[in-house]
Amino acid sequence: MTPVQLDVQAQESPQNPCLVVTPTHKIFSATAPIASCQPHEVKIHIKSTGICGTDIHYWKHGRVGDLALEKNLILGHETAGQIVQVGSAVRKSLKVGDRVAIEPQVPCGECYLCMDGHYNLCQSVSFLGVPPTNGSMQRYLCTDARFVHIIPDNMSYEEGALVEVFSVAWHGIRKAGGITPGKPCMVAGCGPIGLATLMIADVAGAYPIVATDISEERLGFAKTLVPSLRTYCSDTSLSIHENAMKIRSLFGNSEYVMPPVVLECTGVASSINTSCYVVRRNGIVTILGVSCKNELDGFPFMPLSFGEVDIRFINRYADSWPAVINLISSGKLDASKLVSHRFSLEEATKAFECVVDPTRPSIKVMIVDN
Structure with a gap:
């Protein structure tokens, strides 16, 4: 995955609005360039992204363990959306208009851990919203097609985002x-x-x-x-x-x-x-x-x-998306019950403030963009 080169400033009418965190513990809404879709990637209009505890850690502490924030970063990794472009080399059966949940990790595919099936432990992994890879709290995201999973029509985008959780x-x-x-x-x-x-x-x-x-x-x-x-x-x-x-x-x-x-x-x-x-x-x-x-x-x-x-x-997950999608789409798990608050992408800073506000108890706060 090629990280977006982030050079953002607040604008009134952004074409690709996003939510940025800084090493000095600031968050603000901004505009990011829309990345070019590489041959092995798909471009997705992000419809729903959940706020995770690690997002809050990066905002408040600037790090999670040894993964430190050294420059501005777009947050977000619990996410689902709709494909708007398919790269020329994508072999997977993906097409424009498909509704998808995104597995936010792209491992190297070559190390002994990847070859042994433990790709979640790859030390060269690129992970959405974890330094230095920009995340999904933006309107358009290009990501590796191998880690994009189609969700059935009876699943909402919010449920697709909750597959990560x-x-x-x-x-x-x-x-x-x-x-x-x-x-x-x-x-x-x-x-x-x-x-x-x-x-x-x-x-x-x-x-x-x-x-x-x-x-x-x-x-x-x-x-x-x-x-x-x-x-x-x-x-x-x-x-x-x-x-x-x-x-x-x-x-x-x-x-x-x-x-x-x-x-x-x-x-x-x-x-x-x-x-x-x-x-x-x-x-x-x-x-x-x-x-x-x-x-x-x-x-x-x-x-x-x-x-x-x-x-x-545990460290994240591996080979879980198909199984969890099956559980949610079958009705065995009512994932939607976890959603307590919703904010538009343009209101993303308010969404983060809601998460940390003790007077507004929340479970899962969603940022949506329709």
Whole structure:
């Protein structure tokens, strides 16, 4: 993917409006040049893009882990739209007018990880909205045709954009293993990734599912998605171990009914460490959440060692788009329930302000351009 050469200034009547973040933690609406469609690419009119926690990290912190913002960048990677141009060398059955969801990563295709099927771990990957590649919060985007997936007519563009969110959850559950009908599991965190994770765990037959969060409101919303859900609002006045024991009580009174799988969706140290005390011995804690920190405080090494607990991580996703599109289009997942707010592309800065405004609780904020 060839990144757009970004030289933007605010204009009143832009032909390609976009949302830009700067290394000095500013966001503003601007105009970007419309990129030329390369032979292996398709040009897409972006119709819907969701705001992700990593977008907020780049705005507020200027980095996610070692991926630092060094110059102005167009944000956005949860996205869907309509093809308006097809490159001359595109062999995939794509045509102008197709409605598509975009897998936002383009790996090198040549390293040992790509050749082994783990292309999500490619160290030369180009990823939308991650430095130095400009993202999808713009009207027109050119991207590699191999990572564009047609969505059926019964899926909206918003649902197409949400395939990215559910792909994180799908990949995390696949990586965890052990999610089988009738087996208990815990989902830590009820942000968009956590909500998507508990929905897929429910579709997979996990029972009971216990969800945790620090917000009673989010837990209440989670129960509207999975009515059988058991919930626990973490008490910050208690120790990690005390919270873990209260969570365990929701599963029952014996070690046998403790969850063999915990899916941690916050990336917050206190939640990760609590999860490590909830999982049963010989169980698996899979961490889906992303943190700005490179090190974890208070990690309970010895309890995990004594219990032979596996700690697993995920990095994005691989080969998930077809499966998630099937789940959403079949009606097994009602992805649209996650959308709480909508803003036009020209109002993108207001959309970001909404996400971080504690007086306006949100789940998934969408930027739309019709």
